[in-house]
Every structure is written in structure tokens, then in C-alpha cells.
Amino acid sequence: MCGIVGVLGPSHVDEAVLQSMCRAVHHRGPDDSGTWLDGEAGVGLGHARLSILDLSCAGHQPMLSAGGRYAMVFNGEIYNHLELRAEIARRAGAIAWRGHSDTETLLAAIEVWGLEATLVRAVGMFAIALWDRERRTLALARDRLGEKPLYYGWQGGVLLFASELKAITGHPAFRRRIDRGALALLLRHDYIPAPWSIYEGIRKLAPGTVVTLSLADREPAPRPYWSVHDVVEAGLAHPFEGSPEEAVEQLDRHLREAVKAQMLADVPLGAFLSGGVDSSTIVALMQQQSSRPVRTFTIGFHEARYNEAVHAAAVAKHLGTDHTELYVSPREALDVIPNLPSIYCEPFADSSQIPTILVSRLARQSVTVSLSGDAGDELFGGYQRYDIADAMWRRLATVPAPMRHAVASALTAVPTGAWNALLRPVRGALPATMATDPGDRLHRGADVLRAHGPEDIYRRLVSLWHDPASVVLGATEPPTALTDRSRWPATDGFRHWMMATDLVSYLPDDILVKVDRAAMSVSLETRVPLLDHRVVEFAWRLPLTYKVRDGVGKWPLRQVLHRYVPRELIERPKMGFGVPIDEWLRGPLRDWADDLLDEARLRREGFFAPGPIRAIWEAHRAGHRSHHYQLWTVLMFQAWLAEHGGT
Numbered sequence: 001m002c003g004i005v006g007v008l009g010p011s012h013v014d015e016a017v018l019q020s021m022c023r024a025v026h027h028r029g030p031d032d033s034g035t036w037l038d039g040e041a042g043v044g045l046g047h048a049r050l051s052i053l054d055l056s057c058a059g060h061q062p063m064l065s066a067g068g069r070y071a072m073v074f075n076g077e078i079y080n081h082l083e084l085r086a087e088i089a090r091r092a093g094a095i096a097w098r099g100h101s102d103t104e105t106l107l108a109a110i111e112v113w114g115l116e117a118t119l120v121r122a123v124g125m126f127a128i129a130l131w132d133r134e135r136r137t138l139a140l141a142r143d144r145l146g147e148k149p150l151y152y153g154w155q156g157g158v159l160l161f162a163s164e165l166k167a168i169t170g171h172p173a174f175r176r177r178i179d180r181g182a183l184a185l186l187l188r189h190d191y192i193p194a195p196w197s198i199y200e201g202i203r204k205l206a207p208g209t210v211v212t213l214s215l216a217d218r219e220p221a222p223r224p225y226w227s228v229h230d231v232v233e234a235g236l237a238h239p240f241e242g243s244p245e246e247a248v249e250q251l252d253r254h255l256r257e258a259v260k261a262q263m264l265a266d267v268p269l270g271a272f273l274s275g276g277v278d279s280s281t282i283v284a285l286m287q288q289q290s291s292r293p294v295r296t297f298t299i300g301f302h303e304a305r306y307n308e309a310v311h312a313a314a315v316a317k318h319l320g321t322d323h324t325e326l327y328v329s330p331r332e333a334l335d336v337i338p339n340l341p342s343i344y345c346e347p348f349a350d351s352s353q354i355p356t357i358l359v360s361r362l363a364r365q366s367v368t369v370s371l372s373g374d375a376g377d378e379l380f381g382g383y384q385r386y387d388i389a390d391a392m393w394r395r396l397a398t399v400p401a402p403m404r405h406a407v408a409s410a411l412t413a414v415p416t417g418a419w420n421a422l423l424r425p426v427r428g429a430l431p432a433t434m435a436t437d438p439g440d441r442l443h444r445g446a447d448v449l450r451a452h453g454p455e456d457i458y459r460r461l462v463s464l465w466h467d468p469a470s471v472v473l474g475a476t477e478p479p480t481a482l483t484d485r486s487r488w489p490a491t492d493g494f495r496h497w498m499m500a501t502d503l504v505s506y507l508p509d510d511i512l513v514k515v516d517r518a519a520m521s522v523s524l525e526t527r528v529p530l531l532d533h534r535v536v537e538f539a540w541r542l543p544l545t546y547k548v549r550d551g552v553g554k555w556p557l558r559q560v561l562h563r564y565v566p567r568e569l570i571e572r573p574k575m576g577f578g579v580p581i582d583e584w585l586r587g588p589l590r591d592w593a594d595d596l597l598d599e600a601r602l603r604r605e606g607f608f609a610p611g612p613i614r615a616i617w618e619a620h621r622a623g624h625r626s627h628h629y630q631l632w633t634v635l636m637f638q639a640w641l642a643e644h645g646g647t
Contacts, residue, residue, distance in 0.1 A: 032051065153197075194509055328355075
């Protein structure tokens with residue numbers, strides 16, 4: 001795992017600037033660093049290395065191909081690189097390898113097959129920058145599912161790219177102009193979806209794509225070499241035809257192979273273990289294929305509603321892992337918050353970032369690589385919101401749209417405060433979810449009634465702010481995977497549509513960003529076996545009835561796990577990996593939030609309309625309603641802005 005940076009411009013590259021960009025991502029690769037420049041071509045590549053495979057200097061980057069045509073920097077791991085070496089030898093004859101790094105393997109493969117054909121053969125996670133000295137072109141590529149980050153864009157006639165924005169912002173050509181449309185997306189989702197970034201002119205390369213840039217061709221469209229869209233449609237068109245039991249057997253085999261491949265390392269390796277289905281499955285398959293106890297790590301909380309450590313300990317004991325758990329006090333968790341703007345190079349507001357940072361710090365004390373169980377919900381239909389959205393649309397679809405819109409208009413014609421006053425005499429008879437602020441609940445219900453279709457239901461359900469462009473001054477929301485119909489695959493139903501959408505948006509732009517930045521802040525490499533693309537392709541061949549049974553998602557994954565761990569240790573209500581942000585904002589974080597949400601400050605900075613933000617802050621602070629999700633998005637931007645700045 002590493003950090004990569006680079007520059008392409010019309011004039012000589014300043015090596016001191018390139019080295020400064022490398023230092024900005026030093027945490028991603030503290031073991032070694034290097035730069036390579038071609039002054040005549042105006043290109044410079046930089047690399048910060050976390051040594052995982054081939055710890056010797058033979059793995060140093062930037063690396064030149066054996067024939068000298070290509071220079072490359074690479075962040076990630078190619079799990080099948082030894083198989084690729086054997087295939088290269090069959091194709092090209094004996095190779096005089098300098099070492100056994102996967103970087104050298106990639107370069108040799110590119111010389112034999114070309115970049116895109118190599119990416120199709122590669123199994124792994126990666127962000128790659130490849131300079132073709134013959135054609136004077138720079139190719140940027142990202143892995144299929146977006147495990148590794150890559151930002152790029154032109155600033156003042158200079159192309160800049162890096163693993164993290166903090167390297168790009170250090171270049172003299174960079175201008176800190178905030179993209180207000182991207183800020184609106186942050187308020188809607190709590191993350192900024194690709195290809196957008198918080199800065200104008202800087203984009204995230206979409207997963208599964210390659211873009212080839214040059215001074216003569218500055219804005220080519222990225223080209224997909226693999227796409228979720230195609231995988232979904234192909235899987236549904238050619239479904240698995242075996243029995244459910246045969247599907248479980250094949251999934252077990254695919255996962256065992258993926259886990260075995262991802263246990264390849266020349267450094268200590270372990271796994272995050274929450275005690276849930278996904279992480280327990282990965283750990284069980286690791287232990288089943290390991291000759292020694294696998295190192296596992298869990299963070300515990302003293303608040304029972306957030307604590308999964310007791311369940312993780314029971315799974316670890318059954319499997320015989322070498323388990324480490326750390327119970328964290330509220331003070332220790334709160335102490336992470338001042339570091340969030342530097343760890344997350346653009347504003348990011350999934351509050352489970354806090355325990356993710358804590359468990360990464362714990363793991364890094366013992367290992368350099370940690371496997372995780374992310375992606376089970378997206379692949380096998382595990383999120384509760386899928387059930388909620390599906391049920392909501394089934395009910396709403398029976399009511400004619402004009403009638404639904406009329407009821408919504410009637411509900412919103414009465415202000416929330418007036419509804420609260422009208423319903424005060426009967427508040428004790430209302431459902432618990434409506435008791436504290438029934439007017440707000442009715443207005444939210446009215447918003448759902450206006451939905452134009454099931455996809456609109458889901459967008460509204462996952463939106464934190466339902467009209468963020470009205471809160472962000474001067475903003476127009478750009479299209480995303482949730483709103484751009486041209487990006488929707490043809491699915492066989494609403495639930496599969498939700499899963500496919502999350503696989504190209506929520507997973508890479510929230511879950512994988514959260515884990516990558518948290519882990520790399522302490523130089524810990526994370527790997528996600530469920531995102532082996534062959535597992536993903538197999539999952540999309542399974543009929544929905546194989547994934548969701550008796551109203552419970554992830555059925556085949558559960559059956560695999562039950563082969564290794566007793567059912568009673570796993571089957572329990574799902575618990576989020578979170579912290580009590582709602583309570584903290586009324587307690588120890590109140591002064592911090594008061595300062596960031598000060599009305600005069602909001603007006604002076606000029607990004608937000610103060611009225612709506614102050615209204616929900618005052619309601620939350622008074623305990624009338626919990627608005628912590630919406631408030632956290634604003635607070636994370638405000639804290640980030642205070643550290644990084646922008647106009």
C-alpha cells in the first residue's frame with residue numbers, strides 16, 4: 001500500500017515541489033519514497049511506499065519497465081501477480097526478474113499485453129499512473145470497485161494527480177475553489193460521490209476506468225475496462241441455475257480462494273472482527289486456511305447499544321484466533337474528532353469514521369495488513385433500508401399519484417410548529433417515533449408521498465438533507481448514480497436496483513473511503529476479500545430469492561458462515577458501527593459545534609444559508625428532535641474548512 005503523486009505540464013517539473021507532494025502522503029507509505037522526472041516532457045512521478053511484498057529495494061518506486069518505455073507509480077496489491085509472472089514467461093520467454101514485487105510484474109505485463117489488457121487479467125486493488133515515454137501520454141487507472149483512491153485535474157495548465165487531495169493542494173498551481181455543487185452532495189449523502197470532489201477542477205477517477213491524458217488531449221473521457229453496470233446485467237441475464245445449496249458451496253469456494261489470495265504478504269497480517277456476519281465469515285475462512293492463530297481486532301464501547309465487542313470475543317474464542325480488544329472511553333473517541341479534517345482530505349461525514357480510526361490504530365500496533373468484511377450488504381441484500389424502501393413503495397404504489405400529492409400539500413400547508421401544538425393533547429397516544437416532534441415527522445412523510453417512483457423513494461430515504469441546494473448558497477446539485485438514469489443498469493426489480501446503486505456509490509464513496517483514510521492514517525493496509533471481482537460477478541448471478549429468504553438478507557453468506565461458526569453466535573439484530581454523536585452534540589461537543597455553527601461565522605464564510613442550519617441546531621440542542629445526521633455533515637465541512645480553507 002502506498003501513496004502516489006504526479007505532475008504533467010508544459011515546463012520543467014520542480015523536484016522540490018514533487019518531493020513536497022510526496023511528503024503530504026508520507027503516512028500512506030513511510031518505508032521508502034522516490035521521485036522520477038523527465039524534464040523535457042514536463043512529467044514527474046512520486047511515490048511513498050508501505051512495503052508489503054518484496055521489502056527489498058527491488059520494489060522501489062517510481063519504477064521503469066525493463067525495456068525502458070514505461071515509468072510507473074502504483075498503489076495497491078495484485079493478488080495474482082505470481083500467476084501473471086508465469087503467464088508472461090509462457091508468452092515472452094524467460095524473464096530476468098529484479099525482485100518479486102507486484103509492481104515489477106505489472107510493468108512486465110504491460111509491456112507484453114498493454115495496460116488495459118493487463119488490468120483485465122489483474123486481480124487486486126490499485127491506483128496506477130503510467131507514463132508512456134514513447135507516446136508522451138499519462139494513463140491513470142483505478143481498480144474495479146474503487147478500493148484505492150485517485151484524484152486528478154488540471155490547474156493553471158498543469159495536470160496534478162494524487163492518492164489524496166492534500167498532496168494536490170500543496171502544488172503552487174492549485175487554486176482552493178470550493179465546488180458548491182459537491183458541497184450540496186455532501187449534505188445529501190454525508191460523502192461526495194465520484195467523479196466530484198470538494199474542489200473545482202479536481203475529480204475522482206471512477207472505479208473500473210482508465211483515462212489517458214496528454215498536453216495535446218487534456219479532457220478525454222475515462223474508459224471502462226470493467227463495470228458494475230455490465231456485471232449486473234450479465235449476471236441477471238445468465239443466472240446461476242444450481243440449487244441454493246449448490247450456490248452456497250460455490251460461494252464458499254470463491255470466498256476461500258479470495259481470502260487465501262489476500263493473505264499474501266511479507267509482513268504481519270490480521271483482520272478486523274466485529275462479530276457480525278461479514279467480518280466473522282472472512283475471519284473464519286482465514287483461520288481455516290492458516291497454520292497459526294489469526295490476529296483479530298475489535299473496539300468495544302461501554303454504551304451497550306454501540307458495543308459489539310462481546311459478540312466478537314465469542315466468535316474469536318470459537319475460531320481460536322489471537323484476539324485483541326480495546327474498550328474505548330467516550331473521551332478517547334472524542335479525542336479523534338480534531339484529527340478528522342487532516343485524516344479525511346475532503347469533508348466526509350459518516351460518523352462511524354471515529355471507531356474505524358480507533359480499530360485501525362489498535363490493529364497497527366501488531367500488524368501491517370488487515371482484512372475486513374465490507375461489501376456483504378451491497379452484494380447480498382443485507383441493509384435494512386432495502387426492506388423499508390421496498391415496503392414503502394409497495395404501499396404508495398396503490399395510491400394514485402394525484403391523491404398522494406394532494407395529501408402531501410395539505411400536510412405541508414400546516415407548519416411543523418402548528419402541527420406540534422395541534423397534536424400536543426394526544427401526543428401520548430402517538431407512536432414513539434412521532435412523540436417528540438410530530439410536525440417534523442409529518443412533513444418528512446409528505447416528502448415521501450411526493451416520490452415519483454421507487455428510485456425516488458430510495459433517494460429520499462438515503463438523503464440527510466432533502467433539499468441541500470437550498471442550504472448551500474449558489475449550489476446546483478450535479479447528477480449522481482442515484483439521479484442519472486443513463487447510469488442505471490437494467491435490473492429485475494427495485495431491490496436489485498438499490499443494491500447495484502449502492503455498489504457504485506455508497507460502497508466506494510463512503511465505506512471504502514472511510515476505511516482507506518482511517519487505516520492509511522496509521523500506515524495500515526486494508527483488504528476486502530468480498531470485493532474480489534469474481535465474488536462480485538458470482539453474487540450477481542444469484543437470484544434475489546437466494547440472497548433474501550424469509551425477509552432476511554445475506555442468506556448464502558450466512559450459510560457459509562454457519563459451516564464454521566455456530567448459528568447462535570451470529571444470528572442477532574444488526575448493530576451499527578457507530579458512536580453517540582447525538583448525545584455528544586448536546587454535551588461535550590456543544591461548545592465546539594456552537595462555534596462552528598455561529599450565525600455570524602456562517603454568514604462571513606458565505607457557503608451556507610444560516611437560517612435552516614441554526615433552526616435544526618437549536619432544536620437538537622434543546623432536545624426537541626435529533627438532527628445529528630444533518631448537523632454532522634455541516635460540522636464536518638466547517639471543521640475541514642477551518643483547516644484547509646477555500647473560496
